[in-house]
Amino acid sequence: YNILFHTDAAQAVGKIPTRVDELGVDLLSVAGHKLYAPKGIGALYIRRGTPIESLVHGAGHEGGRRAGTENILLAVGLGMACDLASENLKNAKTKELRDYFWDELKRYFKEGIALNGHPEERLPNTLSVSFIGKVGQDILESIPELAASTGSACHSGMVQISSVLKAMKVEERVGKGTIRFSLGRYTTKEEIDEVVRLLKERV
Structure with missing residues:
Protein backbone atom coordinates (compact mmCIF):
# COMPACT_ATOMS: atom_id res chain seq x y z
CA TYR A 1 0.00 0.00 0.00
CA ASN A 2 3.05 2.26 -0.27
CA ILE A 3 2.99 3.12 3.45
CA LEU A 4 6.29 3.90 5.20
CA PHE A 5 7.07 1.60 8.14
CA HIS A 6 8.96 2.93 11.16
CA THR A 7 9.78 0.86 14.21
CA ASP A 8 11.11 2.06 17.57
CA ALA A 9 13.78 -0.57 18.25
CA ALA A 10 15.18 1.05 21.41
CA GLN A 11 14.46 -2.02 23.55
CA ALA A 12 15.43 -4.58 20.89
CA VAL A 13 18.81 -3.42 19.59
CA GLY A 14 21.60 -5.11 21.51
CA LYS A 15 19.31 -7.79 22.94
CA ILE A 16 18.04 -9.65 19.86
CA PRO A 17 19.07 -9.63 16.19
CA THR A 18 17.63 -6.49 14.59
CA ARG A 19 18.16 -6.59 10.83
CA VAL A 20 16.30 -3.96 8.83
CA ASP A 21 15.95 -6.10 5.70
CA GLU A 22 14.48 -9.02 7.63
CA LEU A 23 12.11 -6.65 9.44
CA GLY A 24 11.15 -4.92 6.20
CA VAL A 25 11.25 -1.47 7.79
CA ASP A 26 11.87 1.86 6.09
CA LEU A 27 12.94 3.60 9.30
CA LEU A 28 14.30 2.24 12.58
CA SER A 29 15.34 4.22 15.64
CA VAL A 30 18.02 3.26 18.17
CA ALA A 31 18.56 4.66 21.68
CA GLY A 32 22.22 4.41 22.63
CA HIS A 33 21.87 4.26 26.41
CA LYS A 34 19.75 1.10 26.09
CA LEU A 35 22.83 -0.83 24.92
CA TYR A 36 25.53 0.77 27.09
CA ALA A 37 26.45 3.62 24.73
CA PRO A 38 26.90 7.09 26.26
CA LYS A 39 23.68 8.87 27.14
CA GLY A 40 22.57 11.44 24.61
CA ILE A 41 23.28 9.54 21.38
CA GLY A 42 20.87 7.69 19.13
CA ALA A 43 20.50 6.75 15.51
CA LEU A 44 17.81 6.65 12.86
CA TYR A 45 18.15 4.13 10.06
CA ILE A 46 16.61 5.48 6.84
CA ARG A 47 16.20 3.12 3.91
CA ARG A 48 17.67 4.57 0.74
CA GLY A 49 15.01 6.49 -1.18
CA THR A 50 12.76 7.09 1.85
CA PRO A 51 11.62 10.74 1.76
CA ILE A 52 12.52 12.59 4.96
CA GLU A 53 11.96 16.28 5.65
CA SER A 54 14.87 18.12 7.28
CA LEU A 55 14.55 18.37 11.05
CA VAL A 56 16.74 21.46 11.43
CA HIS A 57 17.37 23.66 8.38
CA GLY A 58 20.36 25.84 7.66
CA ALA A 59 23.36 23.64 6.88
CA GLY A 60 24.31 20.41 5.18
CA HIS A 61 25.13 18.27 8.22
CA GLU A 62 23.85 14.69 8.35
CA GLY A 63 22.96 14.62 4.69
CA GLY A 64 21.13 17.92 4.97
CA ARG A 65 18.65 16.44 7.44
CA ARG A 66 19.77 18.22 10.61
CA ALA A 67 21.91 21.33 10.77
CA GLY A 68 24.48 21.40 13.55
CA THR A 69 27.87 19.84 14.18
CA GLU A 70 27.68 16.12 14.85
CA ASN A 71 28.96 14.82 18.20
CA ILE A 72 31.67 12.52 16.89
CA LEU A 73 32.69 11.20 20.32
CA LEU A 74 29.16 10.06 21.14
CA ALA A 75 28.72 8.59 17.66
CA VAL A 76 31.91 6.56 18.04
CA GLY A 77 30.69 5.45 21.48
CA LEU A 78 27.45 4.22 19.93
CA GLY A 79 29.35 2.35 17.24
CA MET A 80 31.58 0.64 19.80
CA ALA A 81 28.57 -0.25 21.95
CA CYS A 82 26.89 -1.84 18.92
CA ASP A 83 30.03 -3.87 18.16
CA LEU A 84 30.16 -5.15 21.75
CA ALA A 85 26.42 -5.85 21.77
CA SER A 86 26.65 -7.93 18.61
CA GLU A 87 29.32 -10.07 20.29
CA ASN A 88 27.05 -10.59 23.29
CA LEU A 89 23.90 -11.56 21.37
CA LYS A 90 24.67 -15.26 21.62
CA ASN A 91 25.38 -15.07 25.35
CA ALA A 92 22.40 -16.74 27.06
Whole structure:
Protein backbone atom coordinates (compact mmCIF):
# COMPACT_ATOMS: atom_id res chain seq x y z
CA TYR A 1 0.00 0.00 0.00
CA ASN A 2 3.05 2.26 -0.27
CA ILE A 3 2.99 3.12 3.45
CA LEU A 4 6.29 3.90 5.20
CA PHE A 5 7.07 1.60 8.14
CA HIS A 6 8.96 2.93 11.16
CA THR A 7 9.78 0.86 14.21
CA ASP A 8 11.11 2.06 17.57
CA ALA A 9 13.78 -0.57 18.25
CA ALA A 10 15.18 1.05 21.41
CA GLN A 11 14.46 -2.02 23.55
CA ALA A 12 15.43 -4.58 20.89
CA VAL A 13 18.81 -3.42 19.59
CA GLY A 14 21.60 -5.11 21.51
CA LYS A 15 19.31 -7.79 22.94
CA ILE A 16 18.04 -9.65 19.86
CA PRO A 17 19.07 -9.63 16.19
CA THR A 18 17.63 -6.49 14.59
CA ARG A 19 18.16 -6.59 10.83
CA VAL A 20 16.30 -3.96 8.83
CA ASP A 21 15.95 -6.10 5.70
CA GLU A 22 14.48 -9.02 7.63
CA LEU A 23 12.11 -6.65 9.44
CA GLY A 24 11.15 -4.92 6.20
CA VAL A 25 11.25 -1.47 7.79
CA ASP A 26 11.87 1.86 6.09
CA LEU A 27 12.94 3.60 9.30
CA LEU A 28 14.30 2.24 12.58
CA SER A 29 15.34 4.22 15.64
CA VAL A 30 18.02 3.26 18.17
CA ALA A 31 18.56 4.66 21.68
CA GLY A 32 22.22 4.41 22.63
CA HIS A 33 21.87 4.26 26.41
CA LYS A 34 19.75 1.10 26.09
CA LEU A 35 22.83 -0.83 24.92
CA TYR A 36 25.53 0.77 27.09
CA ALA A 37 26.45 3.62 24.73
CA PRO A 38 26.90 7.09 26.26
CA LYS A 39 23.68 8.87 27.14
CA GLY A 40 22.57 11.44 24.61
CA ILE A 41 23.28 9.54 21.38
CA GLY A 42 20.87 7.69 19.13
CA ALA A 43 20.50 6.75 15.51
CA LEU A 44 17.81 6.65 12.86
CA TYR A 45 18.15 4.13 10.06
CA ILE A 46 16.61 5.48 6.84
CA ARG A 47 16.20 3.12 3.91
CA ARG A 48 17.67 4.57 0.74
CA GLY A 49 15.01 6.49 -1.18
CA THR A 50 12.76 7.09 1.85
CA PRO A 51 11.62 10.74 1.76
CA ILE A 52 12.52 12.59 4.96
CA GLU A 53 11.96 16.28 5.65
CA SER A 54 14.87 18.12 7.28
CA LEU A 55 14.55 18.37 11.05
CA VAL A 56 16.74 21.46 11.43
CA HIS A 57 17.37 23.66 8.38
CA GLY A 58 20.36 25.84 7.66
CA ALA A 59 23.36 23.64 6.88
CA GLY A 60 24.31 20.41 5.18
CA HIS A 61 25.13 18.27 8.22
CA GLU A 62 23.85 14.69 8.35
CA GLY A 63 22.96 14.62 4.69
CA GLY A 64 21.13 17.92 4.97
CA ARG A 65 18.65 16.44 7.44
CA ARG A 66 19.77 18.22 10.61
CA ALA A 67 21.91 21.33 10.77
CA GLY A 68 24.48 21.40 13.55
CA THR A 69 27.87 19.84 14.18
CA GLU A 70 27.68 16.12 14.85
CA ASN A 71 28.96 14.82 18.20
CA ILE A 72 31.67 12.52 16.89
CA LEU A 73 32.69 11.20 20.32
CA LEU A 74 29.16 10.06 21.14
CA ALA A 75 28.72 8.59 17.66
CA VAL A 76 31.91 6.56 18.04
CA GLY A 77 30.69 5.45 21.48
CA LEU A 78 27.45 4.22 19.93
CA GLY A 79 29.35 2.35 17.24
CA MET A 80 31.58 0.64 19.80
CA ALA A 81 28.57 -0.25 21.95
CA CYS A 82 26.89 -1.84 18.92
CA ASP A 83 30.03 -3.87 18.16
CA LEU A 84 30.16 -5.15 21.75
CA ALA A 85 26.42 -5.85 21.77
CA SER A 86 26.65 -7.93 18.61
CA GLU A 87 29.32 -10.07 20.29
CA ASN A 88 27.05 -10.59 23.29
CA LEU A 89 23.90 -11.56 21.37
CA LYS A 90 24.67 -15.26 21.62
CA ASN A 91 25.38 -15.07 25.35
CA ALA A 92 22.40 -16.74 27.06
CA LYS A 93 23.38 -15.65 30.60
CA THR A 94 20.83 -12.82 30.83
CA LYS A 95 17.98 -15.00 29.56
CA GLU A 96 18.91 -17.76 31.97
CA LEU A 97 18.87 -15.29 34.87
CA ARG A 98 15.51 -13.88 33.75
CA ASP A 99 14.03 -17.38 33.62
CA TYR A 100 15.52 -18.20 37.03
CA PHE A 101 13.98 -14.98 38.40
CA TRP A 102 10.54 -15.94 37.05
CA ASP A 103 10.82 -19.49 38.39
CA GLU A 104 11.66 -18.17 41.87
CA LEU A 105 8.77 -15.69 41.84
CA LYS A 106 6.33 -18.33 40.59
CA ARG A 107 7.53 -20.83 43.21
CA TYR A 108 6.84 -18.39 46.05
CA PHE A 109 3.79 -16.41 44.87
CA LYS A 110 2.15 -19.35 43.04
CA GLU A 111 -1.31 -18.28 41.76
CA GLY A 112 -0.77 -14.74 43.05
CA ILE A 113 1.48 -13.81 40.14
CA ALA A 114 1.04 -13.82 36.36
CA LEU A 115 3.46 -13.53 33.46
CA ASN A 116 2.71 -10.84 30.85
CA GLY A 117 3.63 -11.64 27.28
CA HIS A 118 4.59 -14.75 25.38
CA PRO A 119 6.36 -17.42 27.46
CA GLU A 120 9.21 -17.66 24.93
CA GLU A 121 8.98 -14.96 22.23
CA ARG A 122 10.03 -11.95 24.32
CA LEU A 123 13.15 -9.98 25.05
CA PRO A 124 15.76 -12.03 26.93
CA ASN A 125 16.42 -9.30 29.50
CA THR A 126 12.88 -8.27 30.41
CA LEU A 127 10.39 -9.80 32.83
CA SER A 128 6.91 -8.28 33.07
CA VAL A 129 4.80 -9.80 35.84
CA SER A 130 1.58 -8.90 37.60
CA PHE A 131 1.10 -9.31 41.33
CA ILE A 132 -2.61 -10.10 41.29
CA GLY A 133 -4.76 -7.92 43.52
CA LYS A 134 -1.85 -5.56 44.26
CA VAL A 135 -0.80 -2.17 42.89
CA GLY A 136 2.60 -2.10 41.22
CA GLN A 137 3.38 1.43 42.36
CA ASP A 138 2.69 0.52 45.99
CA ILE A 139 5.09 -2.41 45.73
CA LEU A 140 7.89 -0.27 44.29
CA GLU A 141 7.35 2.42 46.93
CA SER A 142 7.81 -0.25 49.61
CA ILE A 143 11.16 -1.27 48.07
CA PRO A 144 12.98 2.04 47.40
CA GLU A 145 16.28 0.24 46.78
CA LEU A 146 14.78 -1.43 43.69
CA ALA A 147 14.69 0.33 40.30
CA ALA A 148 11.87 -1.02 38.11
CA SER A 149 8.80 0.31 36.29
CA THR A 150 5.08 -0.31 36.61
CA GLY A 151 2.51 -1.17 33.98
CA SER A 152 0.05 1.37 35.29
CA ALA A 153 -0.21 5.07 35.97
CA CYS A 154 -1.87 6.95 38.80
CA HIS A 155 -4.00 9.91 37.75
CA SER A 156 -5.98 11.82 40.40
CA GLY A 157 -5.89 8.85 42.74
CA MET A 158 -7.11 6.42 40.06
CA VAL A 159 -4.76 3.62 39.00
CA GLN A 160 -5.03 2.83 35.29
CA ILE A 161 -3.22 0.07 33.44
CA SER A 162 -1.20 0.90 30.34
CA SER A 163 -2.69 0.83 26.86
CA VAL A 164 -0.25 -1.97 26.00
CA LEU A 165 -1.59 -4.21 28.76
CA LYS A 166 -5.15 -3.39 27.69
CA ALA A 167 -4.31 -4.39 24.12
CA MET A 168 -2.91 -7.67 25.50
CA LYS A 169 -6.32 -8.29 27.16
CA VAL A 170 -4.84 -8.15 30.66
CA GLU A 171 -7.63 -7.73 33.22
CA GLU A 172 -7.70 -4.48 35.18
CA ARG A 173 -7.27 -6.20 38.57
CA VAL A 174 -4.23 -8.04 37.22
CA GLY A 175 -2.71 -5.17 35.24
CA LYS A 176 -2.69 -2.79 38.20
CA GLY A 177 -0.11 -5.00 39.87
CA THR A 178 2.27 -5.10 36.93
CA ILE A 179 5.99 -4.48 37.36
CA ARG A 180 8.56 -4.71 34.58
CA PHE A 181 12.00 -5.84 35.65
CA SER A 182 14.93 -5.27 33.31
CA LEU A 183 18.14 -7.24 33.68
CA GLY A 184 21.44 -5.93 32.40
CA ARG A 185 24.64 -7.38 31.04
CA TYR A 186 26.17 -7.23 34.52
CA THR A 187 23.20 -8.48 36.57
CA THR A 188 24.18 -11.32 38.92
CA LYS A 189 22.29 -14.23 40.46
CA GLU A 190 22.99 -12.73 43.89
CA GLU A 191 21.17 -9.55 42.87
CA ILE A 192 18.19 -11.57 41.62
CA ASP A 193 18.09 -13.49 44.91
CA GLU A 194 18.10 -10.20 46.84
CA VAL A 195 15.19 -8.82 44.80
CA VAL A 196 13.22 -12.03 45.37
CA ARG A 197 13.92 -11.76 49.10
CA LEU A 198 12.70 -8.15 49.21
CA LEU A 199 9.54 -9.02 47.28
CA LYS A 200 8.79 -11.93 49.63
CA GLU A 201 9.16 -9.60 52.62
CA ARG A 202 7.13 -6.65 51.36
CA VAL A 203 4.48 -7.84 48.90
